[in-house]
Amino acid sequence: MNTPAPYLFLRLICIFAVNITLLVTHSWGQANNQASSGAIILLTSKGLVQVLDPSGNQVAGPLNPGTVLAEGFSVKTGFAGEVSVLFSNGTVATIEPRTQITIESFLQKPFDAANRNVSDLLGEPSSSQLKINLASGDLVVKTKKLNRASSFTIITPVGTAGIRGTEFQMGLDAGGGAKLDVSSSVVEFTPPGGATVAIGKGEGLNVSPTGSLSQRPINPAISANITSKNSAATNIASRVPLATVNQAKTKASALITNFNNGSLKGSGNSKQTKDKDDQDSEDNKPGQSQEEKKDSRSSAIQKSALNLRSISGTEVSKGRFEYERKIEELLA
Secondary structure, eight states, X not given: OXXXXXXXXXXXXXXXXXXXXXXXXXXXXXXXXXXXXXXXXXXXXXXXXXXXXXXXXXXXXXXXXXXXXXXXXXXXXXXXXXXXXXXXXXXXXXXXXXXXXXXXXXXXXXXOOTTOBGGGOSBOSSOEEEEEEEXXXXXXXXXXXXXXXXXXXXXXXXXXXEESSOEEEEEEOTTSOEEEEEEESOEEEEOTTSOOEEEOTTEEEEEOTTOOEEEEEOOHHHHHHHHHHHHHHHHHHTTSBHHHHHHHHHHHHHHHHHHHTTOOOOOSOTTHHHHHHHHHHHHTOTTOOHHHHHHHHHHHHHTOOOOOOBOOOOEEETTXXXXXXXXXXXXX
């Protein structure tokens, strides 16, 4: 039996509409699941700490707990400076004194906060790709177990460390070599043009400036430092709601967009990178009172021109940090 033309036409229209709907829904779902900028949330900061934008210009402070950074930004600590941070994939890190790192790239897929805190995570909340460049100093790290699709690498002049879920400290010495100490799980290290070596729990690795490797037991003093620094950072990070972490990811994306659009203005003088090392020396002048040192640091911060986007509601009460869920919009 032949179908009348009007009905056939209507049927074709319906099929076309359904297919378009499915296509749009599928495309929206793919887009909605695309990786976007991961966030780096400042937990604690002491001493002289400097943030550089992707162009190398100094970014304005103050660097309050809750400050959000994104890929492309760098953190540099002075003689007595130290920073602990939470990455939106659940990793915590302490940037030790006289250290400079750059977040070369950090992308992460969306995740459902589901009324959880960071302490509820057994592994990272969603897959991520994180790459850090360690230019100088020491970095202490504790990660959540990474998804199979994830990657986390630390790049140094003498090789690259690959991490899957572990606790460790990695640093560069004044002579151009590197040291890696692992207190939990395994870190794989690959020198330029060389074979990868796995450094397990309780083991350490010395890397010469030329890339030659020498395995050894973990340094006991460094092992204690890993435990101390990671425990302190984890204790603070554990209270952060995943809803706040999600909001921080939104802020990180906005930070990159604003920078690319030229609406974020740094100090306009990358010479200030030389900078606060000079200011650091000033802070340690003989005969200078603690109050004078504090004033000089505050003055340097107040001269900056850009407020980073931050999470509000961070308070210190009897040594405990309490994070509100809301993120405050700060004007650039």
